[in-house]
Amino acid sequence: MFALIDCNNFYVSCERIFNPRLEGKPVVVLSNNDGCVVARSNEAKALGFKMGAPAYQHQDLFRQHKVISLSSNYALYGDISNRIMTMLQTFSPDFEIYSIDEIFLSFKGFSEWNLTDYGKVMRATILKGIRVPTSVGIGPTKTLAKIANYFAKKHPLLEGVYECKDAASILPLLKQVAVGEVWGVGRKWAEHLKVLGIQTAYDLAQSDYAMIKKKFNVILARTVLELQGVNCLNIEEVAPRKNIMVSRSFGQPVVLYTDLREAVSNFATRASEKLREQHSLASAVMVFVRTNPFSKTDMQYSNSVTLKFPLETNNTMVILKSVVKGLQQIFREQYKYKKAGVMLVDLIHGKIKQPDIFIDEAKMNNAKLINALDAINSKYGKQTVQFAVCGYAGAWKSTRNTVSPAYTTQWDELLVVYAN
């Protein structure tokens, strides 16, 4: 058996931990650059605000319904997530952190346990310890655990926990689940399936594996088996990333080469840090820029270039040089740039690296200097020491009009309690 525990309205719930005034009110959290709605409280959902909705189109409705909209605060959400995941890992040694707000647990060897009760304990533990509400779905496959979680969320009487004991008993209930709600079925496939007369999770569970594999692919065919209770997806080890991307939309259109260079240099620096955190080396770097595709009046331009490193590297200086060289190649005057990004690609891991007899690796990677930079920035805060090319003009910076303090990760932003 598997459990899927996920946090309800996660970003909103994180904000509510330190700001109880948000309780009971419609709250939305916006994406970077205050662009789209990416989390909604139940009250905001009830008012009809949709996931992914552009915020600027709803300003009037926000005012009308006194919706509180917050910029996203990933430093806070990441830290809260770590605390929750650490607590949940004590409930099973076999776990998989699936996203910032979801974790799978395997209950292999728990056959004598009352898992519904166990789920209630997990839920209560997180609520008491972190003050974040969760939903717990339990089932014989990961896909059925996801469905159980869907029921746990949907029906308040279940008090946040639902256990699907076996595939046969849940089968009739699958008629209540639209096929698009099934894990692994997105919008396109839901449409395609409906044309074939497959409307609900029940219909999909009754479909023929070979037919689905032929008309779609092996992934969806596996989902059919999973819905039938045949376990195809196991708990996965956390693998190092195969690509690392850092990109941002700009708060204001950026025109100057120097501003764009500053932006991509910052992205490259951050990407290099992430690369070292997971102990990998990159073979190449891709840099891209683009104008605002939503603009009907601006001239459009979008381009990218990938540069290979002479030798796999995690060295910020080497990466910065390539990124600036790449930007020089793709930058064109006269455009209003809206977004840029850097992706480290073809990452290699561990000790499998092939040495190159023509390159003085110690000199090239200069590990001591980079380690010192990481140590300083880790101890005294991000960007205590940075490369000059990363600049300080900040013309490219994203808009964050209503960001909450980093309550748990910055000493000078700790919650202050006044005694009257």
Added chain:
DNA sequence: TCTGGGGTCCTAGGACCC
């Protein structure tokens, strides 16, 4: 004026090998 930022996997097709 204002529309996010990450990831993964699979498949088809082309180039190339013997």
Added chain:
DNA sequence: TCTGGGGTCCTAGGACCC
């Protein structure tokens, strides 16, 4: 007149996830 039968690797594009 007749034009094989295997492979691999790479890339682009499309789907999915949160």
